[in-house]
Amino acid sequence: MPSDPQTTSLNSPAFEFKSGVVTIPVLKLFSTDITAITQQLHEKIKQAPDFFTNSALLIDLQGVAKQEPNLALLVDAIRNAGMFPIGVRGATKEQQKIANELMLPGLSAYSSSKPQIVTKKETRLTSVAEQPEKTATTDIETTIITQPIRSGQRIYAKGDLIIIAQVSAGAEIMAEGNIHVYATLRGRVLAGVQGNENARIFCSDLQAELVSIAGNYRISEDITDPERNKPVQIYLNKQAIIIQTL
Amino acid sequence: MARIIVVTSGKGGVGKTTTSAAIAMGLAKKGFKTAVIDFDVGLRNLDLILGCERRVVYDFVNVINEEATLNQALIKDKRCNQLFILPASQTRDKDALTKEGVGRILEELSKTFKYIVCDSPAGIERGANLAMYYADDAFVVTNPEVASVRDSDRMLGILSSKSKRAENGEEPIKEYLLLSRYDPKRVKLGEMLSVEDVQDILSLHLLGVIPESKSVLNASNSGVPVILDETSDAGQSYLDIVDRYLGEDKPHRFVDEEKKGLFGRLFRSK
Numbered sequence: 001m002p003s004d005p006q007t008t009s010l011n012s013p014a015f016e017f018k019s020g021v022v023t024i025p026v027l028k029l030f031s032t033d034i035t036a037i038t039q040q041l042h043e044k045i046k047q048a049p050d051f052f053t054n055s056a057l058l059i060d061l062q063g064v065a066k067q068e069p070n071l072a073l074l075v076d077a078i079r080n081a082g083m084f085p086i087g088v089r090g091a092t093k094e095q096q097k098i099a100n101e102l103m104l105p106g107l108s109a110y111s112s113s114k115p116q117i118v119t120k121k122e123t124r125l126t127s128v129a130e131q132p133e134k135t136a137t138t139d140i141e142t143t144i145i146t147q148p149i150r151s152g153q154r155i156y157a158k159g160d161l162i163i164i165a166q167v168s169a170g171a172e173i174m175a176e177g178n179i180h181v182y183a184t185l186r187g188r189v190l191a192g193v194q195g196n197e198n199a200r201i202f203c204s205d206l207q208a209e210l211v212s213i214a215g216n217y218r219i220s221e222d223i224t225d226p227e228r229n230k231p232v233q234i235y236l237n238k239q240a241i242i243i244q245t246l
Numbered sequence: 247m248a249r250i251i252v253v254t255s256g257k258g259g260v261g262k263t264t265t266s267a268a269i270a271m272g273l274a275k276k277g278f279k280t281a282v283i284d285f286d287v288g289l290r291n292l293d294l295i296l297g298c299e300r301r302v303v304y305d306f307v308n309v310i311n312e313e314a315t316l317n318q319a320l321i322k323d324k325r326c327n328q329l330f331i332l333p334a335s336q337t338r339d340k341d342a343l344t345k346e347g348v349g350r351i352l353e354e355l356s357k358t359f360k361y362i363v364c365d366s367p368a369g370i371e372r373g374a375n376l377a378m379y380y381a382d383d384a385f386v387v388t389n390p391e392v393a394s395v396r397d398s399d400r401m402l403g404i405l406s407s408k409s410k411r412a413e414n415g416e417e418p419i420k421e422y423l424l425l426s427r428y429d430p431k432r433v434k435l436g437e438m439l440s441v442e443d444v445q446d447i448l449s450l451h452l453l454g455v456i457p458e459s460k461s462v463l464n465a466s467n468s469g470v471p472v473i474l475d476e477t478s479d480a481g482q483s484y485l486d487i488v489d490r491y492l493g494e495d496k497p498h499r500f501v502d503e504e505k506k507g508l509f510g511r512l513f514r515s516k
Binding site: 153 | 396397399447448449
């Protein structure tokens with residue numbers, strides 16, 4: 001595995017690094033009893049041989065981290081059952097060392113045991129990877145509202161906020177992410193309230209009392225006529241609220 | 247099961263009680279057994295508008311406190327035997343109303359009545375909240391001016407979030423707009439919001455436009471619901487509203503200025 005893709009950059013590329021998402025079966029261990037595992041594994045495979053035979057498999061050690069499973073025996077058992085273990089996750093340092101000796105890389109687990117050497121390469125790869133990969137893994141909560149937001153109502157969304165109805169004067173809508181209003185926007189609208197300066201506001205008819213992004217705001221009086229009653233997007237440029245008609 | 251209608255607005259003086267009396271009488275006249283409840287405890291008015299103020303013995307609060315039965319407190323209208331009035335108490339305040347008590351009374355009324363009209367007090371406090379809490383339908387009475395429209399909008403927000411239906415995640419309250427004290431002449435002069443303006447702000451199903459009319463004040467003073475004055479524009483407008491509520495498709499009237507003929511211009515009677 002070449003560690004530095006940059007060296008090939010002068011010539012025509014012989015390959016490229018891509019980040020991809022593959023679904024593979026994960027073997028989550030609850031026990032370290034190899035005989036029991038072997039027996040149950042064979043039973044499972046019998047139920048769907050086409051699915052399991054020659055399939056890649058990830059070994060998840062999180063459930064048995066404290067029980068010191070015999071990895072070598074386990075890998076043998078899995079190979080004998082006709083599957084290819086391709087890595088472990090949730091391993092302790094010692095377990096990971098053994099796994100590496102068995103040519104099994106550690107893949108990032110969702111908790112505890114810090115990944116080392118092998119996973120460092122992983123992180124470098126992901127930093128090369130495109131943005132979509134990241135957004136696919138981070139939790140973005142989107143709130144969708146289809147009812148009109150009436151005067152006096154307050155809405156707070158942790159992620160993005162999409163409203164497919166009007167927002168009345170005297171209402172207040174806030175989101176830590178972007179805000180979309182696909183109708184008349186008359187109330188106060190605050191995007192990026194936790195300081196996200198990249199947050200934007202979109203609406204199909206701007207009549208807002210106040211627009212704000214990451215604490216920077218413009219009141220209704222400062223919204224000019226060419227921007228008013230128009231479909232617009234609102235974003236931040238060097239601490240200045242920019243309203244752009246769409 | 248009865249259908250519970252709340253007549254509400256947020257703002258005061260827009261015509262809630264007039265509307266409650268008219269709608270209740272209209273539904274009763276159609277043959278539906280209808281009860282109308284005055285939730286404006288301490289500022290009792292509905293009995294005056296319906297002309298039964300001299301027959302009040304027990305009231306809403308008495309029934310809530312179980313000092314009287316529902317049958318003792320309900321007043322039967324003299325003009326229409328399908329209409330019953332539950333008057334408010336004049337000597338108490340809104341704190342005398344309890345959620346459980348109101349719920350119990352509405353449930354009991356639901357057994358025998360087809361429609362229950364709740365006349366909400368102004369404001370967004372206890373009285374108004376309890377009036378709308380159990381409602382199935384809401385008649386939002388709005389005057390064509392900005393303050394009233396905004397208060398109605400606020401009330402609509404409360405209807406959609408604090409009612410029993412909202413709390414239980416049931417089908418939301420059906421909301422209808424009643425635009426009252428409408429004067430097409432002043433709309434034309436730009437002194438008043440038009441139907442379109444109000445609709446644009448509230449985006450609500452318009453059930454009817456009630457024109458500003460002298461007949462309303464006359465009716466109130468004489469204790470006859472204006473809907474019984476079938477020659478008046480306001481009375482006809484309420485008749486239309488009841489028909490539309492019951493599912494009839496009727497064109498809206500009184501929205502545009504009446505074109506007066508030569509004689510009308512010569513003899514301006516009204």
